Amino acid sequence: MTFAKRFFGGLVKFYRGNPAGIIGTMIVALILCACLAAPVLTDNDPNKRVARGHQPPSAELPFGSTRAGKDVYTQVLYGGRVSLLVAFSAATITTVIALSIGVTSGYFGGRIDEVMMAITNVMLVFPQLPLLIILAAFLGQVGPFVIALILGLTSWPWGARVMRSQTLAIRNKQFITAAEVMGEAKWRIIVVEIIPNLVSLVAGMFVGTALYAIGAQAGLEFLGLGDPTVVSWGTMLYWAQSSAAFFVGAWWDFVVPGTVIALMGGGLALINISIDQISNPKLRTGRYLRIWRQLKAQVDAKRSQS
Amino acid sequence: MSAHLSVRDVSLDFTIGDTLFSTSYLRAVNRVSFDLKTGQALAIVGESGSGKSTIARALCRLYTPTQGTITLDGQDVNSSQALSAQRDYAQKVQMIFQDPFGSLNPVHTIRHHLRRPIKIHNPTLSVSEIDTKILELLDRVGLAPAEQTANKYPYELSGGQRQRVAIARALAVGAQFILADEPISMLDVSIRLGILNLMEDMKQEGIGFMYITHDIATARYFAERTAVMYVGHMVEWGESDSVTQNPQHPYTQLLISAVPQAERRRSTETKAKKGDIPMWTPQSTGCPFAGRCLHATAKCETHMPGPTEIAPGHFVRCVLFSTAP
Ligand SMILES: Nc1ncnc2c1ncn2[C@@H]1O[C@H](COP(=O)(O)OP(=O)(O)O)[C@@H](O)[C@H]1O
Numbered sequence: 086m087t088f089a090k091r092f093f094g095g096l097v098k099f100y101r102g103n104p105a106g107i108i109g110t111m112i113v114a115l116i117l118c119a120c121l122a123a124p125v126l127t128d129n130d131p132n133k134r135v136a137r138g139h140q141p142p143s144a145e146l147p148f149g150s151t152r153a154g155k156d157v158y159t160q161v162l163y164g165g166r167v168s169l170l171v172a173f174s175a176a177t178i179t180t181v182i183a184l185s186i187g188v189t190s191g192y193f194g195g196r197i198d199e200v201m202m203a204i205t206n207v208m209l210v211f212p213q214l215p216l217l218i219i220l221a222a223f224l225g226q227v228g229p230f231v232i233a234l235i236l237g238l239t240s241w242p243w244g245a246r247v248m249r250s251q252t253l254a255i256r257n258k259q260f261i262t263a264a265e266v267m268g269e270a271k272w273r274i275i276v277v278e279i280i281p282n283l284v285s286l287v288a289g290m291f292v293g294t295a296l297y298a299i300g301a302q303a304g305l306e307f308l309g310l311g312d313p314t315v316v317s318w319g320t321m322l323y324w325a326q327s328s329a330a331f332f333v334g335a336w337w338d339f340v341v342p343g344t345v346i347a348l349m350g351g352g353l354a355l356i357n358i359s360i361d362q363i364s365n366p367k368l369r370t371g372r373y374l375r376i377w378r379q380l381k382a383q384v385d386a387k388r389s390q391s
Numbered sequence: 392m393s394a395h396l397s398v399r400d401v402s403l404d405f406t407i408g409d410t411l412f413s414t415s416y417l418r419a420v421n422r423v424s425f426d427l428k429t430g431q432a433l434a435i436v437g438e439s440g441s442g443k444s445t446i447a448r449a450l451c452r453l454y455t456p457t458q459g460t461i462t463l464d465g466q467d468v469n470s471s472q473a474l475s476a477q478r479d480y481a482q483k484v485q486m487i488f489q490d491p492f493g494s495l496n497p498v499h500t501i502r503h504h505l506r507r508p509i510k511i512h513n514p515t516l517s518v519s520e521i522d523t524k525i526l527e528l529l530d531r532v533g534l535a536p537a538e539q540t541a542n543k544y545p546y547e548l549s550g551g552q553r554q555r556v557a558i559a560r561a562l563a564v565g566a567q568f569i570l571a572d573e574p575i576s577m578l579d580v581s582i583r584l585g586i587l588n589l590m591e592d593m594k595q596e597g598i599g600f601m602y603i604t605h606d607i608a609t610a611r612y613f614a615e616r617t618a619v620m621y622v623g624h625m626v627e628w629g630e631s632d633s634v635t636q637n638p639q640h641p642y643t644q645l646l647i648s649a650v651p652q653a654e655r656r657r658s659t660e661t662k663a664k665k666g667d668i669p670m671w672t673p674q675s676t677g678c679p680f681a682g683r684c685l686h687a688t689a690k691c692e693t694h695m696p697g698p699t700e701i702a703p704g705h706f707v708r709c710v711l712f713s714t715a716p
């Protein structure tokens with residue numbers, strides 16, 4: 086009960102005076118809900134031919150049709166389910182690995198730390214995008230599940246280092262020593278005393294990785310490394326490109342998935358920025374503006390009185 | 392129920408440089424012996440870097456002595472590394488830290504900070520019994536209204552109030568000994584006395600204190616016995632009144648003359664040479680104060696005498712008083 090109260094209290098505090106966070110959350114929530122409600126919002130099947138090829142937007146087909154005569158509107162809704170599932174799964178995998186490795190390494194130190202950081206650093210020096218392309222090419226055309234796995238398993242090292250350095254800072258705080266002196270078990274110190282102090286970092290990392298995964302997945306699929314029979318935002322771009330939509334003037338074929346990806350990316354980026362502002366007070370701007378406005382209002386009120 | 396925490400000949404080394412061919416050590420505590428008894432306080436006085444916190448942490452089992460033994464009622468406290476052994480020990484010996492802003496977890500309520508120690512050491516208590524106990528403790532350390540305080544977060548409390556929470560936490564496990572590491576040095580002067588008096592009450596109720604400070608005046612106010620440390624060595628110890636009114640070791644005299652006092656004239660101020668505070672290693676010999684001492688002789692560079700009892704229960708380690716050849 087107190088946990089729920091604190092959770093919602095935290096949310097209210099997060100969004101108050103934070104327009105970037107509100108707008109970002111609204112965009113992401115809107116797209117997410119639309120994709121989840123796809124069966125309600127459309128009667129068509131994303132894989133079925135419903136019209137002639139490359140029909141422009143009309144009342145019938147709000148976003149037109151693809152070269153193969155499929156409904157772009159329906160595809161973008163159903164494709165979003167796949168793209169977002171991949172993005173959030175990859176973000177979950179990354180965050181869980183980064184958190185476990187970072188916190189374990191930072192808290193225990195010594196040999197454990199040395200070994201874990203050696204692995205992390207090796208992973209870190211691999212340039213990521215080429216690695217992804219090679220992996221995907223090596224595995225052949227990969228489905229969304231494999232893409233989520235590849236993205237999740239390759240993007241944690243940087244996050245692990247951030248978590249580790251933050252854990253190191255917390256570990257030296259006296260409340261951790263106090264818990265140790267108290268006879269608290271090590272796992273409990275990690276889970277109850279350390280991790281709650283990392284919440285904003287974890288949230289930021291999750292959103293940041295989701296943002297990266299949306300782009301990386303679209304990129305891989307656009308390059309033809311994904312499974313083109315699965316409808317997602319990336320494969321929609323791939324088909325638009327391979328059917329020369331740009332040259333025949335069927336702009337809707339690539340503009341629609343492109344715009345959704347950009348919107349989703351923008352929304353996530355806005356959330357990410359506002360989380361950064363919370364965890365790093367130096368970046369905070371809105372609060373000072375508000376204080377300034379309050380002061381100005383007070384001064385103005387005094388002036389008008391006299 | 393009286394208990395007895397005993398430190399015998401304890402030395403503690405830190406590894407400071409670790410190269411392929413050699414490891415260098417810093418000796419933070421060198422052959423220290425003292426006893427803590429329930430219902431009494433021992434003040435450890437010394438400037439920063441003299442090893443006071445290190446010895447307190449060793450007493451909490453956070454560090455293991457390089458040499459020597461620490462015993463609680465005759466039992467070696469470092470004989471088992473198991474969590475259960477730490478818990479048994481924690482139930483008797485607790486610590487209070489210097490920084491009231493670092494010793495409480497910012498994401499947890501005061502209730503959480505007291506619930507855990509009670510729960511760890513009394514796993515059979517019910518939720519409502521624990522809650523009653525929490526409120527009792529908060530009342531006892533002067534944080535009424537307890538119910539409201541329990542629901543607060545650390546940032547809603549002042550430094551002095553947080554330090555009271557830290558004391559309540561030590562009481563929550565039912566500790567017999569509390570190691571207080573400069574508990575008031577970061578508080579406003581106006582609230583220091585309140586905390587000291589609270590600790591005095593705890594002492595009257597039978598808790599034994601080790602009171603670490605660099606302020607010799609509060610040592611005399613609060614503690615029955617005082618030990619003066621310099622660079623890891625205990626140089627003078629005994630009844631607080633005797634040590635502070637009649638200091639014999641040149642370092643203690645220097646320390647006391649540094650305390651501003653209205654009635655003391657300038658001319659009586661003890662002076663010392665401007666010397667560096669040495670870094671002690673396991674190989675170092677002699678008296679650590681030799682470089683700054685006005686009475687230092689050639690012998691001081693190589694020889695640190697054992698304790699000499701200059702008055703009943705008042706000991707000094709200095710060649711000036713050493714009767715041994
Ligand atoms: N974890 C550590 N590693 C290495 N050196 C340490 C460590 N802790 C303390 N020291 C050193 O040990 C000496 C004593 O420190 P400390 O016990 O904190 O002194 P005090 O509490 O009296 O100010 C200092 O020289 C300090 O630099």
Ligand SMILES: [Mg+2]
Nearest residue numbers: 443444445572
């Ligand atoms: Mg200290």
